[in-house]
Amino acid sequence: MEPTAHSQQEASTPSSTETAEDLAFKLNAAVRDSNKEDVLRLLEEGADVNSKAESGWTPLQSAVQANDEDLVQLLLDKGACPHTRKDNGGTAFTEAAIAGNVNILKLLLDRGLNINDHDDNGFTAFMEAAWYGNEEALKFLFSKGANVNLRRAVSEEKANLHKGGVTALMDACREGYFSVVKTLVQEMGADVNIRDNKDRNALIHALKKGCAKEKYESAVSIAHFLLDCGVDVKSKDECGKTALILAVEMRSPDLVKTLLEKGEIDIDDADEEGNTALMVAVEKNDCDIAKLLCEKGARTDVGNLIAVANRNRAHNMARLLHQHNARFVPETLKDWEPNSKRWRDQLKKLYAIYRPMIGKLKTFQYIKQRIHNTSQGGIYLGLHGGTEVAVRISRSTEGDKEKRFFEQCGSCECLLKLFQFEKAKGYMYLCFPLWEKNLEEHLQEPEDQMYYKDALKMIFQAVRELHSLGFAHQDLHPSNFFIDLGGKIYLADFDNKRKLIEDKKELVNSDLEALRRLVLYVLTGGRKPLQQVSTEDLAADSPDYHEALDLVSSLVSHDERGLEGLSKHPYFWSKQTRFRFLKSIWNKIKDLQNRKTVFQAPNPTKSFPYPRWTKKIDKDVLNIMENPRKGVPFKYSNDVTDLLRLIRNLDEHPDTRITAKIEDHAEYFLKLFPALTIYVYNRLRQNPNYSHFADIQDPSP
Template sequence: MELPAHNQKKASSPPRTKAAEVLNLELNAAVYNKDKEAVLELLEQGADVNSKVDNGWTPLQTAVRIDDEELVRLLLDRGASLHARKDNGGTAFTEAGIAGNVQVLKLLLEHGSDIDEQDINGFTAFMEAAWYGKEEALRFLYSRGAKVNLRRETSKEKAKLLKGGATALMDACKQRHFSAVKILVQEMGADVNIRDNRDRNALIHALKEGSGKRKHESAVPIVHFLLEHGVDVRSRDECGKTALILAVEMESPELVTALLEKDEIDIDDADEEGNTALMVAVEKGDCRIAKLLCEKGARTDRGNLIAVARRNRSPSMENLLREHNVRLIPETPRAWEPNSKRWRAQLKKLDQMYRPMIGKLKTFPYIQQKIQDYIYLGLHGETEVAVQISLSAEGNKEKEFLEKCSHCEHLLKLFQSEKKKGCMYLCFPLWEKNLQEHLQDPEDQKDYKAALKIIFQALREMHSLGFAHQDLQPGNFVIDLGGKIYLADFGNKRRLIEGQEQLVKSDLEALGRLVLYVLTGGEKPLQQVGIKDLAPNSPDYMEALDLVQSLSSPDERGLEGLSKHPYFWSNQSRFNFLKSIWNKIKDEPNRKSIFQDFNVTKKAFPYPEWTKMIDKDVLHVMENPRNAKPTKYRNDVTQLLRLMRNMDEHKDEGISKKIGDYAEYFLKVFPELTIYVYNSLRQNPACSHLSDFQDPSL
């Protein structure tokens, strides 16, 4: 049956003609003008139902935009693509979130739209509905499974600029849609404390200046609502401004009063420029708020307040400040240089800015002073520190554990701690970078084996304290200025081992992934790296492969035994191990069966014709020794071990000149030999003790 002309699909699109271009422009205009007859006529004439006009708009997206359900149905029936995107990545469905028409949203879902599809800035239809205050659309999308707490995903380039990460609740707060905010929190369980990529929560978005028609809409009811629902008042904006400072900038005494009622608020906290709430109030000439802050005990010895009031020609502000004994105390910046190279600029800025002291600690918990998630730079007295901030109850438990680490060489130790307003500030000696940053820094010298030795030792120390770590990822290994590695537990995921031995196994499996991550230079994310990423031409390839496999399937050796694995041996130690085996088995009458019995069920000897692989001149000299009877070496592993032992015990000057270092030569020609012999002996019950080789370097 032949389809009508408007439903026929062409195998390929012909080159666009000027006439076709005009038809497509007219089609989009007809849709915008809601001229159904013209739309049908243009489609019959060959206009492309999926053509795009300025900024990538398709007819379907335009129909959604003008909120014409009939035209949406018509275009869908004529083959309009649901998945076509505008230049900003928006689809018909995200556009429907803006329009807020529930019937159109339902129709698009029925035709296959994805409920959580995003444009290039990470906006979903649900977020658009929140931004524009479309309450019915919000409820409908939620009923169909839209993710309420989804954070905006954006490109890597934009993420590096700290863009993205906002939620629908933040959008509703920013645009001052109070009813939408209540719906999101009370009916849908929106999290008021999620933070975007600039570390701002919903409260900060509510206090930032709105945009569009609702720019001057009051934020007061939204802020009160968020405070009632447990929003964290310690969040800051991208300039380090606190909620209190933003409330002062809004010139809202009501919000200032509400925030000051919260114990967590520090009235003297400052932004990245060192401005406190009082300094902002004086700069704005807001005597009401300045008086309120002074009466609540705000410090008046920060910033040249009198000079600012005089410059603004505000006698009333000058008089107010004098009533509160404002005095000018000149401060001269000290000449100080941090020890840290990486954090020098941030530490210098922290040292020079005003910050309210927390005991002996000076810190500024906002994005520009962040080391990694939940960790910030700090100065404890004269010491450069990394500061982890938590609630006091959690901090007390963490401090108790960290005190147990004080005698461990490779676990991150606590330097000092401070408490203030229900928070614990745990201070650690400052590190330069974490393991991921070290591996990805092209200027750093890499010694993977040395790093892994320390990583193994650190985990052994953790287990010796009775805890499984449960979060062995690169961000939990930190490296100080001297290059020393420490294991931390910033996520507080460790668990007691007692009665749950499977936790140790899971740690070892995670350690196997971390070994692969290190050996591949951190080129892939931890969860994506696999054995296939190991370089087969690496001199330690076979040992590394066996180590990872041993960690993935832990046996009786445990972590302590695997810390002595041949991967960690030096080349000379591997050679010494191999030649020593001959000395231990040469007098055994059944020495051939030591490996033969093993080979019946396990891996065969990888070099069944080794006499053809070794240098012919070397083999000739060894088979025809001076002042001794000729001998013949057979193609089995014991004979190869015998040859290695004899060569080393009776060195020949000619051989030495030809092959150089014996250990380097044999391990290059027979790279699988060490692991083969080690595992053959270890898994043979009668000979397992022979595999217990002590490398002096360990």
């Protein structure tokens, strides 16, 4: 029996029990099937045009993926939101770039989308177009302002794992789209030498997939093009493989020859396993490439080349190697343990692998051996004559300037010193004593905290020493202070931001203001970023609280004492030194009227902080002091001079009853009157007749 028109209508009408989720599922299915009639019907029946299916896909995103322009327009007209994101952060706009549909891209862009918006993995529409080789979409996006050199933005967690940082050019190189690569570079100005977070440039990305048969031809073409464009041939992949090693792995003699003719590449450079280009050629039994390398002077005395050739039954290869003086020389390494704890594993790896020596220096310029980043390049681990070092690599001209500066630091205790240097092939290798961590890293490890006062003493000394050499640092960030195994702190300027002072007081003042922030950062244990920390973050119950407040205030006010004077500030005094200072003042200022004049604050806001000190002190202690066993009774007033008199008399006329009551005198009084030391110190310092009494030459206990 044929169904009636009425029964057909009933079949197409949704049940009253259908949920919004059911409707959303049907709507997305209809969109994916490009069924416009069902889409319209479901929308009329109440389906949410912005509902999400599995993985957060909206109907609009599904329509874009299906490359259906009419359906995209329909959904937008029905209120579809183009800004809605999938679970991975992708939008309809990035999907349109994947599809390569310029009309849809324009349609969406007209709805106010940010052309450089990216998903959770950092992909912009421009990057997606490059990844999928959609050249017309790429040109359209570029014409509308897409950033051609934008690096893939990722979370801090992923960046710490060296993920992200890839550009659209790298994507096109990796996927083998030669035409897209040429367009990006020649028409859009893509930078061929940007590096991703694994330190790889476009050339490395082009060669990484070149071993695959279907990508070989395009990889070779792209590599030749990039080489003609001046790409840096010294970049390495995440395993330390150079472009030359990757070209050998691809088995491209033409590309190997071109790289060697560049004259910039180190033919004997090795990857993290110690394999050179020649070793790879021998392993792959590629005689043509091995011959090229040998004729260009590749070393044949490293690695078991003959043994590998024999194992491969490669008699022609063995014969070639013998012709170039290859010999079987077994290498035995003695067991070695580095001094460094932080860099132990990397140093042992460096010690064990083959690396071409640079004078007495063995180093490996690649990401897993890098220990510090600077605007001038990375700092790498090294072994100089067997000594563990940190290595700065720069062009010879810049390196000579840096060498002269660091040599000036040789007589300074808290400035990083030059240990040794090497020169080779137009580069300078500056070697420094190896540090364990920088100050910023150290403060993030609460189980290994240093004594803050000692740390700040060294920091002050370092800045003072740099100023004495005639330089202002201009970048006093905790990451520029390095700490060795013994806990000694050194200041460095690897970013070359220092400036000659030359009577420019504003440069010194700028350093003092930066030092104030650094002091607060250290005293608060690095809990907040440097630029966010303030005096409000200081612990008010700290025994050094009032001294610390005064110290940071003195730094920001460009105090006339300068760093030399502030290095003797009461903050740096020990507890016993502070107490000895308080005990000595009464005797040093002989006349009673002078005492009152000195300690009477002209500014009411800076008045004596304990105007009722006799009520704070232990009653028994005060009674014993006012009624000495062998002396004239004396009534102490709440004046500061009387408090200093009591502290002095306590020392000169000791009483066992008081000692039994309060035990450590210094501990008791400094805890009871924590702001007293800095108050007395500042009142003395501000009086021309008595300021010399505040100058404690040796604040150490």
